[in-house]
Amino acid sequence: MKNKYMFGGIIIIVFMGIMGYLFTETNISYEENFSKIISSNKTMKATGSWVKEKSFHVDKQNKQFSFFMKDYLGNEMKVIYNGTIPNNFESSTSVVVTGKYQNGSFHAKDILTKCPSKYEEQFDETSKS
């Protein structure tokens, strides 16, 4: 009886340990301040918005898609994504990119675009500001 609990306990501890280790190892944090992203070499999820004025660029030869993104403080950075424009990109209000900042631009592995779910809300904000 005692042995059973000991055995079970050890398995649980080992399992939790491995899981905890992998959790911290694969952990990606969200960052809203781009200056922190630029100074770090870790993989992060950058949240901000697309700088519409600077448009975006599709490089067919290298199959790259690039655009500028800014954070809530107005910091801008260039984002390069190996792939094509995601669905919904043009109408997105906020963008979440996962990747690393290297050699002067943010190399995204993944782009997530969030679209206004209600046009009124969007209008409400613009009309207030």
Add this chain to the structure above:
Amino acid sequence: MAGNIVITIGFLTGLFTIFMYYLTYKGYENTLIKARIGYHLTAIMAIVASILLFHAVLTHQYQYNYVFNYSGSGLSTGLLLSTFWGGQEGSFLLWVLFTAVVGIILLEYTSKRGDLEPRVMMIFTLSLTFLLFLVTPLLKSPFNFIWMDPSFVETKFLNSQYLSLPFMQNFFFEDSAAGKSFVKIDSQLYTLLTANGIAIKDFIIEGKGLNPLLQNFWMQIHPPFLFVGFAMSAVPFSFAMAALIKNDYKDWVKQAFPWMLSGTMVLGLAIMLGGYWAYGILGWGGYWGWDPVENSSLIPWLIGVASIHTLVIQKKTQSDKSAGRFVKTNLILAMLTYIFVLYSTFLTRSGILGESSVHSFAEPGMLVYLLLVIFMVTFLLIGSIGFISRWNTLNEDFDEEEGVLSRELALFTGAVAILASAIIVLAGTSAPIFGQAVEIRFYDELNLPIAIIIGLLNGFSLLLKWKSNKSEYIWKKLLTPFAISLILTVILVLWGSVYNLMLILLSLSAIFSIVVNFEIAYKIARKKATHIGAYVAHIGIALFLLGVVATSGFSSQDSLDLEKGKTTSIFGYDLTFEGYQPVENGEKYAFNIKVEKNGSSSIVAPVMYVSSINNSLMREPAIWNMFTRDFYVTPLSYEDGGGQKHNHAGRSVTLRKGESVDHKGNKVIFDSFNFPQDAMSAMMGGGSFSIGANLTVDGYGKTYKIEPKMESDNGNRKYVSAKIDELDLLVEMTNLDASGSVSLVLKNISGNDETIAEVQPEVLSIEASVKPFINLVWTGVILMVIGFILSAIKRTKEA
């Protein structure tokens, strides 16, 4: 209005029913009939409310905020039905509906089994009433009118003949940045409209429409299945609570068993319908992306599967005196299944996953967030209090120690492994609550060894007898199936060049499980065919795992450009782009690609279109489904041949917003449309207006801004070109498309263009991939579902 009244009545009769069932449980005699009437009334209200919402959707009653926001007139009847659950309010109502219907069956079922009904139905009605509470008018009712909260509605959704009414002018709002004008609809405007004899449903004549990603068959079938699964998961919770209330833990096991099986079956099927949707329509490229929303419904499913296995043990070890093994475990797991369904709802509906999920849900606001937390915590508390108050009885020694080599222990270990997988998924999926996220490999790396253990136990446990086994006996039984599996695995490894150790082990464990289960199923099928459910489900999961090995380890993927009429080869397939044609009333374009391999060929036609709802390019993949593999094509972009079509001298190009073209060393960028504010009203009124295209030209170190225009006078279009003398560049506009593209002709001003009349080919860019043995995944799921159904039928007969 009627809908809100019906929901409110349903909520109140729900409360009444709970109270009557409580009195019945307490021993009152004439309250049972009242409770039954109360429940049926509640269920009828839920059904009537649903019919009213369907009716409102089908008849385009845009005065309802919900119908306006999620529905539209251009949708087919099937899609209109799916707008019922296209948004949060409606999907809650769908959950209410299914819970109510499941409850009718449950009432019938429990009323025939002793004193079960009041206890089970009291708890079950509580969960139904909670759900009804969420859709009451004060919270998330789909029947609230649009003017109850002021909302800005774009003028294109409104009946233009009323827009010029004098009192309307105070309600106009312009958004010049987006070139849109809005009308603020609030109770004041409603009063004015009504006073002028205008019904609001004649005023709002169009809805915003359904998200284009949801406009397909799978949207019509995945959510209903999911909510049936959610509704059914409340049943085991109710049975477990009923057992705690009575302090008797024996009978509930066999009584709840068929419900547990069928609920888990439906939930599992729903999850994989979502997986197929993501693969076949949404173009995620795979059936599972470890997206938090997918994960959140996987957690209760895994717990449900684990609990089925521990329930089997308890049932098998029951005797006249004993309630069997794992009494506490089973109570906890049955309750956790439902609590994690609620947790899943909390994660997906509270907005907490906002930035971490591909699924987008509207921000529901603080109130719903709190309510969902309260909902979850209430049921957690009910379960915990019930459990703790019976602690003394529960802790009585039900334990009859089993041998180390017994089927009980092997099954229990399997259940623990499944739970470990649930904990992994839970940890990763809950990370966003703390502002964190994990990479996909967190799930892959942790679940892989667990899947291997599950596969091995899946076979091994069935070779063991109940209670205890002699080790010599085991070795003898194990030898043949294991040898066969080993040989098959070696063949597979050599034939498929599987060189990853973990994938080899997973293949071995899956094959072992198939061999053992197949042998047993074959033996049983000849005697009692109805008893093979468990084995069929096991073979299903094993085939599924083999499918996972094949698709995750051996898929190949690359992107390429296809010139029209020219054959390009990739992964041994010859691809020829043959042109495109409009489909679905010209709203979408299908791009036909002929795919050939070893003499057989097929036409795949991926689809692209610009959705009018979100003004974005949408892409739908196409699949050539072969027996051993899928050839999967995702369209990326298409370039029109330009010069071929137009007979203008010079070069024709079509640019979308933000795109640029290089022309003789100059870079021409299309920035935006110049869409003056009065153009919109002039357009409607039929007056004259002009729309310009803002272009930036970079040439020889200088930047120029020009604006060719389209002028319209009473419907006659005229184009005004723009020129840059220094660059000898003349830009003519030939067409503009409100979806965001402009067609231009670039010429020399001096007119000697003939020399550069380049003819560009039509090019389709695609991403192509080969997914070997993906059919195993679907076959596995179908077998699992069949297995669950067979078992559920068998256990219903026993219950």
